[in-house]
Amino acid sequence: MTVEEIKDRIRPFDVDRNGTISREKLQEAVQSLRVWLAWWKAHQGMKEADLSHSSRIDNADEFKRLVTYVQQRLHMKISQSNW
Template identity: 45%
Template sequence: MAIMRCIRLEPSQSMTVDEFKAWLRTYDDNHDGRISQEELKEALHALRIWFGSWRTKKAMESVDSNHSGTIDSAAEMEKLVKFAQKNLHMKIYES
Protein backbone atom coordinates (compact mmCIF):
# COMPACT_ATOMS: atom_id res chain seq x y z
CA MET A 1 0.00 0.00 0.00
CA ALA A 2 2.72 2.50 0.88
CA ILE A 3 4.28 1.95 -2.53
CA MET A 4 1.05 2.96 -4.25
CA ARG A 5 1.22 6.34 -2.55
CA CYS A 6 4.62 6.96 -4.09
CA ILE A 7 3.32 6.28 -7.58
CA ARG A 8 2.26 9.50 -9.21
CA LEU A 9 -1.22 9.14 -10.62
CA GLU A 10 -2.50 11.40 -13.35
CA PRO A 11 -6.13 12.56 -13.24
CA SER A 12 -6.54 11.23 -16.77
CA GLN A 13 -5.20 7.78 -15.83
CA SER A 14 -7.79 5.00 -15.93
CA MET A 15 -8.40 2.96 -12.80
CA THR A 16 -11.11 0.81 -11.32
CA VAL A 17 -13.31 1.96 -8.46
CA ASP A 18 -11.47 -0.47 -6.18
CA GLU A 19 -8.09 0.91 -7.26
CA PHE A 20 -9.31 4.46 -6.64
CA LYS A 21 -10.54 3.55 -3.16
CA ALA A 22 -7.29 1.71 -2.37
CA TRP A 23 -5.24 4.68 -3.58
CA LEU A 24 -7.33 7.08 -1.51
CA ARG A 25 -6.95 4.88 1.59
CA THR A 26 -3.19 5.44 1.38
CA TYR A 27 -3.93 9.04 2.38
CA ASP A 28 -5.83 7.96 5.53
CA ASP A 29 -2.93 9.09 7.70
CA ASN A 30 -4.50 8.25 11.06
CA HIS A 31 -5.87 4.89 9.81
CA ASP A 32 -9.36 5.52 11.15
CA GLY A 33 -11.07 4.28 7.98
CA ARG A 34 -12.37 7.76 7.14
CA ILE A 35 -11.03 10.39 4.77
CA SER A 36 -10.89 13.86 6.28
CA GLN A 37 -10.91 17.07 4.28
CA GLU A 38 -7.19 17.49 4.96
CA GLU A 39 -6.43 13.93 3.78
CA LEU A 40 -8.49 14.47 0.63
CA LYS A 41 -6.68 17.74 -0.01
CA GLU A 42 -3.33 15.96 0.28
CA ALA A 43 -4.51 13.32 -2.23
CA LEU A 44 -5.66 15.94 -4.74
CA HIS A 45 -2.43 17.89 -4.36
CA ALA A 46 -0.53 14.66 -5.09
CA LEU A 47 -2.43 14.51 -8.39
CA ARG A 48 -1.35 18.08 -9.06
CA ILE A 49 -4.94 19.04 -9.73
CA TRP A 50 -5.38 22.75 -10.24
CA PHE A 51 -7.17 24.54 -7.40
CA GLY A 52 -6.85 21.42 -5.22
CA SER A 53 -7.87 23.19 -2.00
CA TRP A 54 -10.96 24.70 -3.59
CA ARG A 55 -11.92 21.40 -5.25
CA THR A 56 -11.45 19.59 -1.95
CA LYS A 57 -13.86 22.00 -0.30
CA LYS A 58 -16.40 21.51 -3.12
CA ALA A 59 -16.00 17.73 -2.92
CA MET A 60 -16.63 17.70 0.82
CA GLU A 61 -19.67 19.96 0.44
CA SER A 62 -21.04 17.62 -2.21
CA VAL A 63 -20.14 14.27 -0.63
CA ASP A 64 -20.24 14.67 3.18
CA SER A 65 -23.99 14.16 3.60
CA ASN A 66 -23.91 13.84 7.41
CA HIS A 67 -21.63 16.91 7.80
CA SER A 68 -19.15 14.99 9.93
CA GLY A 69 -16.17 16.54 8.17
CA THR A 70 -15.10 13.14 6.86
CA ILE A 71 -16.00 10.69 4.15
CA ASP A 72 -17.00 7.87 6.43
CA SER A 73 -19.56 5.67 4.68
CA ALA A 74 -19.78 3.55 1.56
CA ALA A 75 -22.48 5.86 0.19
CA GLU A 76 -20.25 8.92 0.63
CA MET A 77 -17.34 7.09 -1.01
CA GLU A 78 -19.56 6.28 -4.00
CA LYS A 79 -20.50 9.97 -4.20
CA LEU A 80 -16.78 10.84 -4.14
CA VAL A 81 -16.13 8.45 -7.03
CA LYS A 82 -18.86 10.15 -9.05
CA PHE A 83 -17.53 13.60 -8.06
CA ALA A 84 -14.02 12.62 -9.19
CA GLN A 85 -15.35 11.32 -12.50
CA LYS A 86 -17.42 14.41 -13.22
CA ASN A 87 -15.55 17.30 -11.63
CA LEU A 88 -11.95 16.08 -11.63
CA HIS A 89 -12.25 14.30 -14.99
CA MET A 90 -10.77 11.12 -13.58
CA LYS A 91 -11.38 7.94 -15.55
CA ILE A 92 -12.76 5.58 -12.92
CA TYR A 93 -14.69 2.54 -14.06
CA GLU A 94 -16.36 -0.51 -12.51
CA SER A 95 -14.13 -3.59 -12.45
Protein backbone atom coordinates in the same frame (compact mmCIF):
# COMPACT_ATOMS: atom_id res chain seq x y z
CA MET B 1 -8.74 3.89 -13.31
CA THR B 2 -10.96 1.70 -11.15
CA VAL B 3 -12.73 2.44 -7.89
CA GLU B 4 -10.15 0.22 -6.17
CA GLU B 5 -7.34 2.34 -7.62
CA ILE B 6 -9.03 5.48 -6.29
CA LYS B 7 -9.27 3.83 -2.86
CA ASP B 8 -5.60 2.86 -3.11
CA ARG B 9 -4.70 6.49 -3.87
CA ILE B 10 -6.67 7.77 -0.88
CA ARG B 11 -5.78 5.00 1.62
CA PRO B 12 -2.26 6.35 2.46
CA PHE B 13 -3.89 9.60 3.60
CA ASP B 14 -6.00 7.75 6.19
CA VAL B 15 -3.14 7.96 8.69
CA ASP B 16 -5.10 6.68 11.67
CA ARG B 17 -6.45 3.74 9.58
CA ASN B 18 -10.04 4.24 10.75
CA GLY B 19 -11.51 4.08 7.24
CA THR B 20 -12.44 7.76 7.11
CA ILE B 21 -10.90 10.66 5.24
CA SER B 22 -10.97 14.21 6.57
CA ARG B 23 -11.27 17.35 4.48
CA GLU B 24 -7.57 18.07 5.00
CA LYS B 25 -6.52 14.57 4.01
CA LEU B 26 -8.78 14.68 0.96
CA GLN B 27 -7.03 17.88 -0.07
CA GLU B 28 -3.65 16.15 0.24
CA ALA B 29 -4.94 13.22 -1.82
CA VAL B 30 -6.25 15.52 -4.57
CA GLN B 31 -2.95 17.45 -4.57
CA SER B 32 -1.09 14.16 -5.03
CA LEU B 33 -3.01 13.72 -8.29
CA ARG B 34 -1.45 16.99 -9.52
CA VAL B 35 -4.87 18.57 -10.02
CA TRP B 36 -5.05 22.30 -10.65
CA LEU B 37 -6.76 24.17 -7.75
CA ALA B 38 -6.63 21.01 -5.65
CA TRP B 39 -7.70 22.78 -2.45
CA TRP B 40 -10.88 24.06 -4.11
CA LYS B 41 -11.71 20.78 -5.79
CA ALA B 42 -11.16 18.88 -2.53
CA HIS B 43 -13.47 21.34 -0.76
CA GLN B 44 -16.12 20.87 -3.42
CA GLY B 45 -15.68 17.09 -3.36
CA MET B 46 -16.19 17.04 0.39
CA LYS B 47 -19.23 19.28 0.04
CA GLU B 48 -20.71 16.87 -2.53
CA ALA B 49 -19.88 13.65 -0.68
CA ASP B 50 -20.23 14.44 3.04
CA LEU B 51 -23.91 13.66 3.60
CA SER B 52 -23.58 13.71 7.40
CA HIS B 53 -21.78 17.10 7.44
CA SER B 54 -19.12 15.61 9.70
CA SER B 55 -16.22 16.95 7.60
CA ARG B 56 -15.29 13.32 6.96
CA ILE B 57 -16.04 10.76 4.30
CA ASP B 58 -16.76 7.76 6.44
CA ASN B 59 -19.14 5.36 4.72
CA ALA B 60 -19.70 3.62 1.39
CA ASP B 61 -22.46 5.99 0.22
CA GLU B 62 -20.28 9.03 0.79
CA PHE B 63 -17.38 7.35 -0.98
CA LYS B 64 -19.61 6.57 -3.97
CA ARG B 65 -20.59 10.24 -4.09
CA LEU B 66 -16.91 11.20 -3.99
CA VAL B 67 -16.15 8.85 -6.89
CA THR B 68 -19.01 10.38 -8.87
CA TYR B 69 -17.59 13.85 -8.15
CA VAL B 70 -14.13 12.75 -9.32
CA GLN B 71 -15.58 11.37 -12.54
CA GLN B 72 -17.68 14.43 -13.31
CA ARG B 73 -15.57 17.32 -12.03
CA LEU B 74 -12.02 16.06 -12.28
CA HIS B 75 -12.78 14.36 -15.60
CA MET B 76 -11.16 11.09 -14.62
CA LYS B 77 -12.36 7.90 -16.24
CA ILE B 78 -13.28 5.44 -13.51
CA SER B 79 -14.55 1.98 -14.26
CA GLN B 80 -17.06 0.74 -11.74
CA SER B 81 -16.13 -2.35 -9.78
CA ASN B 82 -17.24 -3.84 -6.50
CA TRP B 83 -17.73 -1.26 -3.77
